[in-house]
Amino acid sequence: MEDDADKDKRLEIIMTAMIAILSISTAGTAYFSHMENSSSTHDYFTSQSILVDANSLYLEANQAIIYDFTMYDGYYLANATGDTNTSDYYYFSMSDALKDSLERDTGPFDEQYYDEMYENAESVYEDGTLLAFDAAEQNTASDEYQLAVLISAVGLSLTGWAALMKTKRLKVTFLTCSIFCLIMTSIQTLSV
Numbered sequence: 001m002e003d004d005a006d007k008d009k010r011l012e013i014i015m016t017a018m019i020a021i022l023s024i025s026t027a028g029t030a031y032f033s034h035m036e037n038s039s040s041t042h043d044y045f046t047s048q049s050i051l052v053d054a055n056s057l058y059l060e061a062n063q064a065i066i067y068d069f070t071m072y073d074g075y076y077l078a079n080a081t082g083d084t085n086t087s088d089y090y091y092f093s094m095s096d097a098l099k100d101s102l103e104r105d106t107g108p109f110d111e112q113y114y115d116e117m118y119e120n121a122e123s124v125y126e127d128g129t130l131l132a133f134d135a136a137e138q139n140t141a142s143d144e145y146q147l148a149v150l151i152s153a154v155g156l157s158l159t160g161w162a163a164l165m166k167t168k169r170l171k172v173t174f175l176t177c178s179i180f181c182l183i184m185t186s187i188q189t190l191s192v
Contacts, residue, residue: 148185
């Protein structure tokens with residue numbers, strides 16, 4: 001009879017420990033999920049702000065290119081008529097990228113010119129895009145932590161039901177299922 005009482009006492013201790021462990025596991029993974037989600041939200045909105053800046057920089061570059069076209073047209077026509085004063089005015093009003101492209105065999109307005117004109121906008125756009133990808137990864141990690149929270153909460157529930165069972169066989173069955181949930185929670189949390 002004492003042997004059965006000791007087994008029952010050990011079973012109660014295991015159930016109590018499982019409730020404590022699964023409670024901590026549920027709270028811990030919920031916290032990790034919240035932190036990932038918070039970072040994701042911050043990075044997402046920051047990336048959107050950066051992408052808006054990149055769009056503005058693209059518009060600025062487009063305006064500068066249009067201005068360069070106008071200056072080049074004036075420069076070309078003034079050179080064609082031999083008006084050096086007007087030609088010099090247009091030349092000095094051009095962007096440095098256009099002046100450099102005039103010196104190249106592939107210029108004016110070659111690929112290098114456009115690369116230089118859009119360089120800043122593309123750099124900012126790349127930064128925003130990378131941050132958006134980071135936000136998406138953090139959001140996925142948050143979802144994966146939430147799955148661990150769900151599994152842990154199910155295990156906690158199963159342990160609670162085990163504590164209410166009258167028959168030892170059902171107690172052990174529910175407790176075994178909750179131990180399996182704890183293992184799955186650990187695997188899921190560590191895989192994030």
